[in-house]
Amino acid sequence: MSSRNRLISLAVLVLVGVIAAVTALLNGGGDSGSPAAAKSPSAPAAAATRSGTAPKPTAPAKTPTGGPTWVPTSTALADVCRSKLPSQAIDTLNLIAKGGPYPYRSDGIVFENRESRLPRESNGYYHEFTVVTPGSDDRGTRRVVTGSGGEQYWTADHYASFQEIDPRC
Incomplete structure (x- = not known):
C-alpha cells in the first residue's frame, strides 16, 4: 500500500472516530447511558x-x-x-x-x-x-x-x- 493510500485510510479512520464521538456527545454523552453500553x-x-x-x-x-x-x-x-x-x-x-x-x-x-x-x-x-x-x-x-x-x-x-x-x- 502506498503512503498516500495509508494517509487516506488514516484520515478516514480519524474522521469516523470524530463522528462517533460527536454522535455520542449529542446522544447524551457518557458511556453509562448510551445504547451501545447498555447492549454490550x-x-x-x-x-x-x-x-x-x-x-x-x-x-x-x-x-x-x-x-x-x-x-x-x-x-x-x-x-x-x-x-x-x-x-x-x-x-x-x-x-x-x-x-x-x-x-x-x-x-x-x-x-x-x-x-x-x-x-x-x-x-x-x-x-x-x-x-x-x-x-x-x-x-x-x-x-x-x-x-x-x-x-x-x-x-x-x-x-x-x-x-x-x-x-x-
Missing part, C-alpha cells in the same frame, strides 16, 4: 451463549428515584409497552426472567437475525422464545427475541416486523 454483553451472558444455554436477560437499570430507565436500541424500531402485549407474551417474558421451563424444545435457541430487522450483533447475541398462540397446533408466529444486553423484542408475524418492548409501561 456481560461476561456471564457471553459464557452462557458459548455453552449453548440461553442467557438470562439483565434487569433494567434503575434511576436515582428507583424507577427503571429504558433506552431504545434503535430509533428505527417502534416500541410497545409491556402492558400492551398479549397475556401469553407476558407469560413468556416471566418464564424468560425465571430461566424456564419453556413449553417448546426450541425455546432459547439462537436467533440469527437473517432478516436484519434487529440491530446487527454478533452471532449468538439474540435468542428466541415462543409466545403461545391460542388455537394454533404448532408454535405459531408469535415470538419474543432477547438480546444479551437485556433488550427484548416482540414479533407477532414470525419476524416480518419487530417492536422493542418498553418495560416501563
